[in-house]
Amino acid sequence: MKALVILGEQKVAVVEREKPQPKAGEILLHIKYVGFCGSDLNTFLGKNPMVKLPVIPGHEIGAEIVAVTDGVPENFQPGMHCTVNPYTNCGNCPSCRNGRPNACQFNQTLGVQRDGAMCEYIAVPWQKVIVSDEISTRDFALVEPMSVGFHAVSRGAVNDLDTVMVIGCGMIGVGAIARAVVRGAEVIAVDMDDEKLELAKRLGAKHTINSKTEDVHQRLAEITHGTGPDVVIEAVGAPATYQLAINEVAFTGRVVCIGYAKTDIAFETKYFVMKEMDIRGSRNAMPEDFRAVMKYMKQTNLNVETFISGIYPPEQALDALTKWAENPGKVFRILISF
Numbered sequence: 001m002k003a004l005v006i007l008g009e010q011k012v013a014v015v016e017r018e019k020p021q022p023k024a025g026e027i028l029l030h031i032k033y034v035g036f037c038g039s040d041l042n043t044f045l046g047k048n049p050m051v052k053l054p055v056i057p058g059h060e061i062g063a064e065i066v067a068v069t070d071g072v073p074e075n076f077q078p079g080m081h082c083t084v085n086p087y088t089n090c091g092n093c094p095s096c097r098n099g100r101p102n103a104c105q106f107n108q109t110l111g112v113q114r115d116g117a118m119c120e121y122i123a124v125p126w127q128k129v130i131v132s133d134e135i136s137t138r139d140f141a142l143v144e145p146m147s148v149g150f151h152a153v154s155r156g157a158v159n160d161l162d163t164v165m166v167i168g169c170g171m172i173g174v175g176a177i178a179r180a181v182v183r184g185a186e187v188i189a190v191d192m193d194d195e196k197l198e199l200a201k202r203l204g205a206k207h208t209i210n211s212k213t214e215d216v217h218q219r220l221a222e223i224t225h226g227t228g229p230d231v232v233i234e235a236v237g238a239p240a241t242y243q244l245a246i247n248e249v250a251f252t253g254r255v256v257c258i259g260y261a262k263t264d265i266a267f268e269t270k271y272f273v274m275k276e277m278d279i280r281g282s283r284n285a286m287p288e289d290f291r292a293v294m295k296y297m298k299q300t301n302l303n304v305e306t307f308i309s310g311i312y313p314p315e316q317a318l319d320a321l322t323k324w325a326e327n328p329g330k331v332f333r334i335l336i337s338f
Contacts, residue, residue, distance in 0.1 A: 149175020
C-alpha cells in the first residue's frame with residue numbers, strides 16, 4: 001500500500017508498505033482523508049521533541065470500514081464512515097485511574113509516538129473506531145482537531161454566565177469557540193488574521209480582536225467593563241499569548257492551556273495569587289468530545305469546507321507542508337486524500 005513518511009527535517013517521501021492484516025478485535029480501515037496537524041508541521045520542521053523519525057504522520061482521520069474480525073460488535077459493518085480516537089491509554093497511570101485517559105502518562109498518539117494514518121489502510125482496535133453515516137469521510141477528518149478545542153472548553157467549566165476569550169483561531173481554537181457558543185457563553189476571539197476572525201464571527205463569537213492592529217488590553221476593558229474575561233483559552237503556544245492569558249483573565253478566572261510553548265516563559269507570578277486563578281492544562285480529547293463535535297456538525301448549517309485550506313494527494317504533501325511553513329497563519333487544515 002501507499003504511505004507518506006516524514007524522513008527528517010523537511011524531507012518527505014511516498015513509499016510502499018505492506019497492507020496491515022487485522023487481528024481479532026481489530027477493524028481494517030480504508031483511509032480516505034487525513035489532516036495535517038500542527039504537530040505534523042513541527043515534525044516536518046524538526047521541532048517536535050516527542051517524535052521518533054522516520055514516521056508516518058497523521059491522526060485526523062476520515063475513513064471507511066473495509067473488514068471486521070472476530071470479537072468486533074455487530075454495529076460495525078463494512079462500508080461505514082468513521083474516524084478514530086488516535087490516543088492510547090495504559091489503564092494504570094494516575095490519569096487513567098482518575099478517569100482521564102486522554103492525558104495518559106504513557107499515551108502514544110498516532111503519527112507522533114507511533115506510525116500514523118497517512119497511508120491507504122490501517123488496522124485499529126474496534127474500541128477506537130467512531131462511526132456515523134451522517135458524516136462524510138472528508139468531514140470526519142475534521143472531528144479530532146475540533147474535539148481538542150471542545151475538550152478545552154470542558155476543562156474550563158464554561159457555562160452561560162461566562163465571558164470566554166479564545167486566543168488563536170486556528171482549527172483547535174475555532175473548536176473552542178464553537179463549543180463555548182453552544183454552552184451559551186459570550187465569546188471574544190483573538191487572532192492576528194482578519195479572515196480567521198471573520199470565521200470566528202460566523203461561529204458565533206460576539207467580539208473579535210486583531211492583536212496585531214488593536215490594543216487587546218484596552219478592547220478587553222471596553223468589552224468586559226474592566227473586569228476581564230472569566231475564562232481564557234490559550235490555543236497558540238507562544239510566550240506572548242501565555243502572558244496575555246495570565247495578565248488579562250478576571251480575578252478568580254480560569255486559564256486553559258492547549259498550546260505548547262517552545263521556550264521558557266516569564267510570568268508575573270503575583271497574579272497567580274492575587275487573582276486566585278485556576279491554570280489548567282488541556283490535552284487531547286475524551287470520547288464525549290468526539291461525540292459532541294459530531295452532534296455539532298450534524299445540527300449546524302456551517303459549511304465545513306471553510307475549514308479546509310486545501311486537499312492534496314500524498315505526492316504533493318511536500319509542497320503543501322512547505323507552503324504551510326512559509327505562511328502558517330493562513331492555514332486551517334490541509335487534508336491528504338488517498
